Amino acid sequence: MTSIPRETHRNEGVSLKVEQHLDWCNNAGVEGVELMRTVLRVAIEYIPVVGGFFLLFHNQTIPAFVAFALYVPVNQLMRYLEVKRLRNGVDSSGIEQYNTHLFEIGGDIDVISQVSNQFNSKVKQYNRAFVRIGRQISSLEQVVNQHSSDIASLRQFLDELSASSVDKKTQVWLKTVLQQSRPEYIPLSDRHESHPVLIKSLSEVRQQMILVCPWLNDYVFNNYNIYREFHRLLEQGVRIKVIYGYTEDVKSIRYSGRKVDRWTLLETVGKDAWKYDALRELDKLQKQFNQLLRLKLVGTHEKFLVQDERIAMIGSHNFLTSGPSDKREFGIQTTDRNLIHLLIDRAHSAQNLELD
Numbered sequence: 124m125t126s127i128p129r130e131t132h133r134n135e136g137v138s139l140k141v142e143q144h145l146d147w148c149n150n151a152g153v154e155g156v157e158l159m160r161t162v163l164r165v166a167i168e169y170i171p172v173v174g175g176f177f178l179l180f181h182n183q184t185i186p187a188f189v190a191f192a193l194y195v196p197v198n199q200l201m202r203y204l205e206v207k208r209l210r211n212g213v214d215s216s217g218i219e220q221y222n223t224h225l226f227e228i229g230g231d232i233d234v235i236s237q238v239s240n241q242f243n244s245k246v247k248q249y250n251r252a253f254v255r256i257g258r259q260i261s262s263l264e265q266v267v268n269q270h271s272s273d274i275a276s277l278r279q280f281l282d283e284l285s286a287s288s289v290d291k292k293t294q295v296w297l298k299t300v301l302q303q304s305r306p307e308y309i310p311l312s313d314r315h316e317s318h319p320v321l322i323k324s325l326s327e328v329r330q331q332m333i334l335v336c337p338w339l340n341d342y343v344f345n346n347y348n349i350y351r352e353f354h355r356l357l358e359q360g361v362r363i364k365v366i367y368g369y370t371e372d373v374k375s376i377r378y379s380g381r382k383v384d385r386w387t388l389l390e391t392v393g394k395d396a397w398k399y400d401a402l403r404e405l406d407k408l409q410k411q412f413n414q415l416l417r418l419k420l421v422g423t424h425e426k427f428l429v430q431d432e433r434i435a436m437i438g439s440h441n442f443l444t445s446g447p448s449d450k451r452e453f454g455i456q457t458t459d460r461n462l463i464h465l466l467i468d469r470a471h472s473a474q475n476l477e478l479d
Contacts, residue, residue, distance in 0.1 A: 306459040313452050317440040318347065320456050324430040325352040331362045333429040333470045336443035337369040338398035339405065343443055350404055357412040365405065366419045366473055367443075369398075373422035373476065383476040385420060398444060419475040426454075427466055435463045 311317045325332065344350050353363060368388065376383050376391050385406065389396050402418075409416045427437035436442075438454015457463075 307457060308459070309456040311436065311438060311440075311452075311454040311456055314440050314442075314445060314447055314450065317436065317438060317442050317452065317454050318447070320434075320436045321349075321428060321442050322347055322352075324428060324434060324436070325349070325356070328356065328361055328430045330431050331364070331429075332356065332431075333364045333366070333427075333467065334443060335366040335423065335425050335427050335470060336441055337367060337424055337426075338441060338444040339365070339367050339401035340398055340444040341400040341404070342446060344401045344404065346446065349443075350408075353405075353408055353416070357408065357415050360415065362415050362417075364417045364419065364470060366421055366423065366425075366470055367399075368420040368422050368476070370422045370424055373420070383420065385418070385477065388420065401443070419473055420477050421473045422476065423473070429463055429466050429470070432460070432463055432467070434458060435466055437462075437466070 311320065356363060372388060372392050372395075373383060376387055379391065381387050381391070385399075385402050389399055389402065392399065405416075405418055409418055426439065426441055427435060428442070429435045434456065435458075436454055436456045438452060440452040440454055
């Protein structure tokens with residue numbers, strides 16, 4: 124029987140469990156050593172070992188001990204040696220105990236194999252995820268690079284443009300792009316600045332014009348050619364909505380118990396009827412272009428206009444009533460889309476009292 128010297132391995136720092144196992148090996152004899160070698164071959168073949176194996180040799184030829192602590196504890200190897208000793212006995216209880224130990228060790232190996240398979244499966248999942256994330260990052264980098272290139276090209280294009288080389292349609296497009304990316308807010312001081320906004324909006328509107336003012340004066344409509352602009356726009360299919368009617372004037376009609384409409388309004392205001400004397404000409408246009416021109420008597424003190432969905436003006440000036448004067452007024456012209464949509468919704472939702 125080959126004996127394993129204890130002193131040699133103790134000097135090399137072998138743990139107490141290793142020393143205990145050496146005793147078992149010496150007691151079990153050559154057959155115990157051969158059994159241990161067989162177990163190790165099976166374990167190495169079917170179990171992926173992450174930790175290191177420590178191999179000790181006796182006389183440089185026969186393996187004396189193999190300790191691997193990550194998957195098979197030392198006490199399990201000791202069980203094998205105990206089983207071997209039990210098998211040398213003749214009683215049935217020894218054989219039964221041998222089979223029990225063998226079954227337990229086989230179960231341990233199965234559990235370790237399952238855990239190892241789960242670990243390997245997770246590693247594969249993470250590897251696939253890393254590959255997918257890497258592809259997404261690469262795709263995003265390409266998009267960013269493309270956008271950066273487009274922006275650089277656009278800047279170069281704008282720098283190269285000159286006013287003489289750009290047609291009107293292109294100028295309008297560029298202006299619209301700039302307005303959408305950065306809203307403008309232009310202050311309007313006094314009446315001499317708000318009327319030009321009205322005239323310019325009438326000349327540039329393409330789809331819809333909304334005008335909200337308490338009073339509609341014939342002088343302003345004639346002096347600024349608003350009647351003529353209305354007729355031209357209506358013939359082109361542009362929709363025009365005029366919202367009017369001072370709140371207190373509408374209340375006077377209701378207090379009298381009469382029906383609220385444009386003609387009763389003119390009668391009720393008496394000497395102030397001049398503030399509404401544009402109604403007669405507007406009424407004619409409405410009858411001619413009934414589907415395009417709408418006059419809404421609502422009762423208000425608001426003053427604002429909206430050209431398409433591009434420009435809005437809001438302020439204190441009664442721009443459809445007052446002529447040029449030094450009276451102080453203030454307003455804002457803006458391309459703010461949020462404010463424009465708010466004003467459009469407000470105009471559409473206003474109740475027309477003539478329909479009650």
